[in-house]
Amino acid sequence: MVTERCHPHETLAAISELAPGDLRRTHLDGCPRCRARLVAYRAFMAGDLPSGLDLDPSILGAARSQLDAVMTREIYGTDLLPAGRSGLHTRLVNLAAKSWRPALAAAAVLVLVFGLKTNQVPLNLPLPSPGTESLLRGTVERSQTDYPLRVEPGPDKGTWHLAWEAPERTTASAVVLYDTDLAEVARLDAGEAEEFLLQSEMISTPQSIAFVRVVFAVNGDEIGRSQARTLTF
Amino acid sequence: MATESRSVNRAEAVDERPTHASDEQLVALAQGAATVAQRQEAASRLLERYRDRVYIWCLKHLRDHESALDAAQEVLISAYRNLASFGGRARFSSWIFAIARNRCLSELRRPPIAIDADADCDRIPATTGDPEQLLLEQQGEEALLRLITEQLDPIEQEALWLRCNEQMPVDVITVTLGIVEASGARAVLQRARRKLRNAMARQANEREEREW
Numbered sequence A: 001m002v003t004e005r006c007h008p009h010e011t012l013a014a015i016s017e018l019a020p021g022d023l024r025r026t027h028l029d030g031c032p033r034c035r036a037r038l039v040a041y042r043a044f045m046a047g048d049l050p051s052g053l054d055l056d057p058s059i060l061g062a063a064r065s066q067l068d069a070v071m072t073r074e075i076y077g078t079d080l081l082p083a084g085r086s087g088l089h090t091r092l093v094n095l096a097a098k099s100w101r102p103a104l105a106a107a108a109v110l111v112l113v114f115g116l117k118t119n120q121v122p123l124n125l126p127l128p129s130p131g132t133e134s135l136l137r138g139t140v141e142r143s144q145t146d147y148p149l150r151v152e153p154g155p156d157k158g159t160w161h162l163a164w165e166a167p168e169r170t171t172a173s174a175v176v177l178y179d180t181d182l183a184e185v186a187r188l189d190a191g192e193a194e195e196f197l198l199q200s201e202m203i204s205t206p207q208s209i210a211f212v213r214v215v216f217a218v219n220g221d222e223i224g225r226s227q228a229r230t231l232t233f
Numbered sequence B: 001m002a003t004e005s006r007s008v009n010r011a012e013a014v015d016e017r018p019t020h021a022s023d024e025q026l027v028a029l030a031q032g033a034a035t036v037a038q039r040q041e042a043a044s045r046l047l048e049r050y051r052d053r054v055y056i057w058c059l060k061h062l063r064d065h066e067s068a069l070d071a072a073q074e075v076l077i078s079a080y081r082n083l084a085s086f087g088g089r090a091r092f093s094s095w096i097f098a099i100a101r102n103r104c105l106s107e108l109r110r111p112p113i114a115i116d117a118d119a120d121c122d123r124i125p126a127t128t129g130d131p132e133q134l135l136l137e138q139q140g141e142e143a144l145l146r147l148i149t150e151q152l153d154p155i156e157q158e159a160l161w162l163r164c165n166e167q168m169p170v171d172v173i174t175v176t177l178g179i180v181e182a183s184g185a186r187a188v189l190q191r192a193r194r195k196l197r198n199a200m201a202r203q204a205n206e207r208e209e210r211e212w
Helices: A010-018 A023-030 A032-046 A057-076 A088-118 A135-136 B002-015 B023-032 B034-062 B065-085 B093-107 B133-151 B156-164 B170-176 B185-211
Strands: A149-153 A159-164 A172-178 A184-191 A193-200 A211-218 A222-227
Touching: A010 A023, A010 A032, A010 B093, A010 B156, A010 B185, A032 A211, A032 B034, A032 B093, A032 B133, A032 B170, A057 B034, A057 B065, A057 B156, A149 B093, A159 A211, A184 A193, B023 B034, B023 B065, B034 B065, B034 B093, B034 B156, B065 B093, B133 B156, B133 B185, B156 B185, B170 B185
Parallel strands: none
Antiparallel strands: A149 A159, A159 A193, A172 A184, A172 A211, A211 A222
């Protein structure tokens, strides 16, 4: 039921994890405004680009470099705690930052040029720990495409049917589950299959799951990944 | 004062290497680590985690690299400048999301506001400070919420609200909600609009009959 008192959107993610009987959770479940805000927050955390939006990786690399340069200037030119530190110390820090600005600008240009050439690591979700060494060394080519992933309710309560088409060379796929902060919660081996029946019993904390993605590997080296999808139990 | 000393204590308790720290630990370090260098390093690490998300969010909404870059820059700088006052009552991720969302909405809501052909979202945000007007608008929104909840199925509700209230582009809604219909969220929005229009017409008829 919709009430006049919707939750501040900062609290929605936490409320969504409360037990179903909780009044705040009940409001969230019934209120389109709160649910939409939560969906928007989760989309922000997933950080995926819509497939129709064509973004050259070099543009993203350039954006990263520019934002890094701006933030470096902002952060290393100031201190967060002005009280008690606004005297000589801060002036010296600012002076040092100013004198380094030409060098920072030159470094930003170098980062930009380097980033345009070498930006091969895709966005957001962390790389899996096993088998990434050769990927990072560049001996395995990683796909820049996020492969489609279908997520549908499974035959029983607490189950989800996942289906995907793996890249051609794939020898094994893994279903990776993340919480709302995109921390990896579980990684389930899907073998050579291109579908998976996900059951809540497979995970120790199913209520913490917010996103799912499939990663594809050749002999342990990740070569691609699927789109991230929202998924809750 | 008490808050500051608590922050310092929390900051001292966490891992010295901010790379492995949680958001909360980085916030504590950025607010209360012993040296300027530690605070700067923690803030830098923390904001770097959200740099891509903020830029992509802005790009999704503003649809232009330069505008998205400007907006993302403002969001990150604003987050940094206000980090000292971040109380930690909500997650840092929710907090920076709120900044990014508000920044994009204010950009998108700059006048003139065009009526969107994809949905019935002719509710223009309040531009007046008149309390009576604000109350009327709020009551209108509550009535609209009730109508949406009663008449639309959950996916239509979310699609409509994301479009009208969050200003989310139609293709982003399609992906975000995992809509598999051929026309994506556009078809869902049109269906929702049709249902709402019919419901509003029914309500108007009932009102007229009562008045007669």
